[in-house]
Amino acid sequence: xxxxxxxxxxxxxxxxxxxxxxxxxxxxxxxxxxxxxxxxxxxxxxxxxxxxxxxxxxxxxxxxxxxxxxxxxxxxxxxxxxxxxxxxxxxxxxxxxxxxxxxxxxxxxxxxxxxxxxxxxxxxxxxxxxxxxxxxxxxxxxxxxxxxxxxxxxxxxxxxxx
Numbered sequence: 001x002x003x004x005x006x007x008x009x010x011x012x013x014x015x016x017x018x019x020x021x022x023x024x025x026x027x028x029x030x031x032x033x034x035x036x037x038x039x040x041x042x043x044x045x046x047x048x049x050x051x052x053x054x055x056x057x058x059x060x061x062x063x064x065x066x067x068x069x070x071x072x073x074x075x076x077x078x079x080x081x082x083x084x085x086x087x088x089x090x091x092x093x094x095x096x097x098x099x100x101x102x103x104x105x106x107x108x109x110x111x112x113x114x115x116x117x118x119x120x121x122x123x124x125x126x127x128x129x130x131x132x133x134x135x136x137x138x139x140x141x142x143x144x145x146x147x148x149x150x151x152x153x154x155x156x157x158x159x160x161x162x
């Protein structure tokens with residue numbers, strides 16, 4: 001059985017895989033929307049009744065790409081978590097809510113393989129929980145924010161230098 005000291009030493013690493021997976025996930029979704037054509041995503045938003053759907057499509061894509069990158073590298077996580085969580089909540093309510101909680105719905109298995117139904121809001125909630133965990137528990141090692149804080153502590157401020 002590992003000692004309490006060893007467990008504590010490893011605890012700091014818990015946020016790293018969470019940060020990498022969540023950041024990459026947001027970037028992958030933003031990239032897919034961009035590659036499929038922002039106009040197609042805007043048309044989906046328009047069909048859902050989202051106002052200014054073309055602008056909102058671009059805002060969503062940019063936030064998913066840049067916000068995902070920020071989460072991936074551990075930069076400004078409390079700041080980027082708010083718009084990313086808003087995107088997830090809107091998607092959960094407008095797209096996934098009618099399909100229930102579960103993100104995996106096996107409809108049938110055919111000769112072509114398993115056939116799945118539309119996903120529910122489970123994954124949206126998991127992403128929100130992950131963002132909340134990173135905000136409350138910290139972004140872990142190799143985070144840009146730690147590097148930035150370390151540099152600012154060791155750099156003389158202009159008032160102190162004069």
